[in-house]
Amino acid sequence: MKIIIIGSVAAGTSVAAKARRNDETAEITLYNADYDISYSSCGIPYFLGGEVAELDTLTPRSAASFKKRYNVDIFTRHEVIQIDAKQKKLKVKNLDTAEVKEDTYDVLVFATGASPITPDIAGADQKHVFQVRTIQHTAAIDRYMKANQPKNVTIIGGGYIGLEMAEQLTQRGLDVTIVQRSNHIMAHLDQDIASRVEDHLVKKGVTLILNDEVTAISMTDIQTKSGKVIETDMVILAVGVRPNTQLAKEIGVTIGDTGAIAVNSKMQTNLPHIYAVGDVAESYSVITGKPIYRPLGSTANKMGRIAGDVITGGTLEHRGVLGTGILRVFDLAIGQTGMNETEALAEGFDIEVLHNIKPAKAEYLGGKEIVIKAIADRKTGRILGVQIVGEEGVDKRIDVFVTAITFKAKAEDLFHLDLAYAPPFSTAKDPVMYTGMALQNAIDKKNKLITPKDLTERIEKGEAIQVIDTRAPKQYNVSKVETALNIPLADLREKCKELDPNLPTVTYCNSGVTGNAAQNVLRQIGFQDVYNLSGGNKNYQDYRKNT
Incomplete structure (x- = not known):
């Protein structure tokens, strides 16, 4: 069996590794238009901020080391430019030599990932304007900063990458401005939770501009739709990503409503012997069963493993995602999973909403408050989504909620969890347990x-x-x-x-x-x-x- 994988970051290399573990005889080839494989794009802000000392640590594998370990051929700087799905053939261009060769496959996997969106802004193509997606982007930003010593930076976009970059560049000594076109940062949070993060950013010295958008970029400043002119030496574009589906479209692969490739639970597309994984593919919601698009490295790895298993005769299936996310903004952690209030209402749920403010551990040991916003379905009692903000204990609580929602837990179930307790770690009635108790009382109309x-x-x-x-x-x-x-x-x-x-x-x-x-x-x-x-x-x- 000859398996060809297009793309070799998280998802593509996971396909290859799992396929090789299952089948030592398969011929596995990865083509990648980029220079690097299997790198941690999530770690990029922390290198630029100085928490990660060497850029090489974000690329733990090379094509040569992967070949040695898994007997898989990886060709970097090789772009697949044409596919004949009927004949199972493709053309590959060497981007360094311009040479084009032909190859064949039995199974084809799209792991083409996603590309950062470049907004339609005058001046967005200048040398001091950067995307944050690949190792090459990162190296370019690092070179620019070392050569030009910028003092001011404008970040366009208030999502995960935008906030992580704001934290890291502030800590590096730059004056940071975030411009967000909507009325709050972090689209997956409700405004009442996002506002707490906004307050924290401002407290840490970040200038935050909401309900506005950048219309022009010059070498010395940016201009906004509302008429603001902001001095800036560098601009970071962090407005999101778009799945790289063009090659798949050309051969008739179905693109879902999210804009990513539609796949079933085995990561198969509508065309026989063709799969899609990672940031180019749709997932689906554990709660509603409907397609959603959540480009995360953790999901990409999972999808890749499933496809590699199925291709080689295994029985793994994708069980969907909750869109869970977590990030650090200075000394604040923000976690979210499942639906927010707006999404739950849009899906037609009759919801109960609780804001639970409790210390993460015993107050007499310095426990700091965390804010939990939990949403449940009044009809069934099922937990639909949770958002948490706090300085400690956020990660462990959000993971408990993720597990509970995945297994369709009801509000009342949370109270009965036998969670670990000792004063340095929790309170006797853990915030998760209290959330379940208060939500259930509200659903029962007792409280x-x-x-x-x-x-x-x-x-x-x-x-x-x-x-x-x-x-x-x-x-x-x-x-x-x-x-x-x-x-x-x-x-x-x-x-x-x-x-x-x-x-x-x-x-x-x-x-x-x-x-x-x-x-x-x-x-x-x-x-x-x-x-x-x-x-x-x-x-x-x-x-x-x-x-």
Whole structure:
């Protein structure tokens, strides 16, 4: 069997490695138009910021070492320019010599990856404007920075790469500006969570421009649609990637609604003996079963392994993804998985939303707060998505939620997890467990929740609603919900006689726990419609500040 793989980064090399482990007799060839194979594009910002000392460490494998270990032929700087799917032939151009040769295959795998998008901006082709995708891009940025010692950099785009570059270049001593055309950074987060990251960026000295876009780039500045002129010595384009599907289109491979190649669970395309893996291929949602596009190295490796197994007679199948992501922005970690609130509503789910603010470990050991936004389906109780922001403990919690959602856990299941506990690592009632408990109580309507957004909208509509601040007067006088009455929890049983038990009532404290206790008191003495403000006054004030 002759297997030809087009592309040799994460997905392509994974196909080859798994196929070779299964079949020692297969003839396996990889063609790659780039210079490098199997490199870590996710590590690029950390080299440019100085955390990774040598660029070579991001390319742990060479074509020669891969050949020696797996008996696989890799031809870098070789571009497949034409495919005849009926005859199972292709033409390959040597980009260094311009020589064109013909090759044949029994099985063909598209692992052509994705290319960074270059926005239509005047001046985007200048020498001080860079993409961040390949090792060659990285080397070019490094050379430019060493030669020109830039002081200011503008990053166009506020996604993962944009934020990682902002962190690293700030730490390297540059003045960093991010320009984001939408109203918040990180499209996979809801605005109320993204705003916390935005505040942290600004606190760390990054200039953040939202709802604007760059219209022109010169050697000394950039200009925006709103008329801003910002001095800049270097520009980083980080507006996303586009799957490299042109070669597949030319032979009739089906392209999905996401713009990537449509594949089944075995990574097979619509054409016989042709597969697609990695950033050029669609995945599908574990929750909805619908196609989604999430170009990540972890997914690419998984897809490659599955295709390599299937091609050589194995039974592996792709089980979909949740679109999980995590990144560090200075000393803040941000993790997300599954659907955000906007996506869940668009899919027609009747959702319950919880903002859970809890310390990641015992406060008496310096535990710092993490903010968990969890979304569940009221009909089934199933967890649909989670977003977490905090300085510690984010990674382990997001992975617990990923596992739970993958296995279709309900909110109530989270409370029953036997999670590891010791004060240096967690609290006795871990934030994951508390999230499940509070969500389930809200779904059962025992302890209903109201988000800051919903409360604000109801107040602005003039709805008759009574809001009770259960904190001490000193805290109340510093910041509060504008219409709230201050009745500390200790006084509530007596002073509740002054309230109307038939009106919708909202209780709140700093983060939710005392507000929940007050909610229980009012429910038990006959109040008909009582809500606890999700995330308490901390969450409310953050929402109001950013809307």
